[in-house]
Amino acid sequence: MRINELEFKTARNLAHALDLLGRAGQGAKILAGGTDLVLNLKKKRVNTNTLISLHRLTGLDYVKEEAGVIRIGAMAKHEDLAKDRRLREKTDILCQAVGLIGSWQIRNAGTIGGNICNASPAGDSLPPLLVLDAELVIAGPDGDTLMPVNSFFKGPGQTGLRPDQILKEIRIPVPPENSAGCYMKLRRRKAVDISIAGVAFQAGTDSSGQVLESVGIALGGVAPTPVRVPAAEAMLTGLSIEDSLGKIEDCADACADTARPIDDIRASAGYKRTIVNVFARRCARHVLTTLKEN
Numbered sequence: 001m002r003i004n005e006l007e008f009k010t011a012r013n014l015a016h017a018l019d020l021l022g023r024a025g026q027g028a029k030i031l032a033g034g035t036d037l038v039l040n041l042k043k044k045r046v047n048t049n050t051l052i053s054l055h056r057l058t059g060l061d062y063v064k065e066e067a068g069v070i071r072i073g074a075m076a077k078h079e080d081l082a083k084d085r086r087l088r089e090k091t092d093i094l095c096q097a098v099g100l101i102g103s104w105q106i107r108n109a110g111t112i113g114g115n116i117c118n119a120s121p122a123g124d125s126l127p128p129l130l131v132l133d134a135e136l137v138i139a140g141p142d143g144d145t146l147m148p149v150n151s152f153f154k155g156p157g158q159t160g161l162r163p164d165q166i167l168k169e170i171r172i173p174v175p176p177e178n179s180a181g182c183y184m185k186l187r188r189r190k191a192v193d194i195s196i197a198g199v200a201f202q203a204g205t206d207s208s209g210q211v212l213e214s215v216g217i218a219l220g221g222v223a224p225t226p227v228r229v230p231a232a233e234a235m236l237t238g239l240s241i242e243d244s245l246g247k248i249e250d251c252a253d254a255c256a257d258t259a260r261p262i263d264d265i266r267a268s269a270g271y272k273r274t275i276v277n278v279f280a281r282r283c284a285r286h287v288l289t290t291l292k293e294n
């Protein structure tokens with residue numbers, strides 16, 4: 001499997017990358033860690049005449065917190081995010097998810113920006129970012145724009161990014177003090193593979209610590225894009241933790257009803273729906289029990 005001949009350009013900084021992208025025209029592609037793109041070029045699933053590599057860019061792999069918002073540079077690598085102390089404290093669900101991506105080799109090369117822009121319905125960082133209400137900072141020739149992650153995904157491999165734009169940063173509002181999250185995914189046993197189905201569950205209480213103020217539930221791998229499940233979220237929001245524990249079965253059923261999986265080489269649609277139900281139950285129980293014990 002050989003990659004077709006193409007021009008390879010290395011960006012010195014983000015402004016240079018945008019300039020190269022603008023000059024190269026429609027067909028150019030951004031290269032981050034290359035774990036998806038290089039494979040897709042080899043398999044001829046993607047075709048381009050120009051690659052613009054971000055690998056020499058410094059300063060786009062940060063994690064910082066400012067004014068109640070966590071800011072993650074698009075070039076941050078999964079392995080670094082999985083181990084980041086601040087993220088583990090505040091948005092552990094994201095650390096859990098990126099820590100489950102591929103093998104350590106993939107996690108040391110692959111970036112969060114690449115995971116988002118690749119827009120695989122099964123991308124592991126996506127359901128956690130949905131439940132954390134993340135926003136994306138998109139750089140382009142006219143400056144930066146903000147887009148909620150919820151409206152970024154348009155279909156498998158399809159995003160709201162224009163050909164002359166680059167994902168620069170992910171912004172996550174710091175969740176309330178008493179919050180917890182859980183991400184579970186199913187993948188083939190003993191395989192370094194993307195998920196068959198994944199469930200993200202994030203919840204936080206009000207200041208009394210007793211009532212669920214916010215609940216976010218999202219599914220991966222069971223629809224053309226990752227999806228939130230507002231019907232299931234509404235069943236638990238506003239309830240006491242004790243009452244919400246009694247609603248877990250209904251909530252898991254609502255998740256399975258929302259899933260629109262298809263039969264594929266990895267699993268049947270019916271099996272994926274069952275997995276969503278089981279994982280939604282397990283994630284909910286884990287999060288609610290954690291909140292109760294805090």
Ligand SMILES: Cc1cc2nc3c(=O)[nH]c(=O)nc-3n(C[C@H](O)[C@H](O)[C@H](O)COP(=O)(O)OP(=O)(O)OC[C@H]3O[C@@H](n4cnc5c(N)ncnc54)[C@H](O)[C@@H]3O)c2cc1C
Pocket residue numbers: 029030031032033034035036037038039074075100101102103106109110111112113114115116117118122123124125161165166167168192193194195
């Ligand atoms: C063996 C193997 C196992 C894997 N396992 C998993 C898994 O368990 N879970 C999972 O979610 N994924 C998995 N993946 C997929 C992949 O590793 C991840 O999606 C990774 O995060 C991609 O990041 P990257 O930096 O390598 O992106 P690249 O391959 O460099 O780019 C991916 C796409 O995003 C675009 N892009 C990248 N960065 C930007 C940017 N800043 N702005 C605009 N466009 C951009 C590129 O043009 C390209 O279209 C696996 C891949 C392999 C090969």
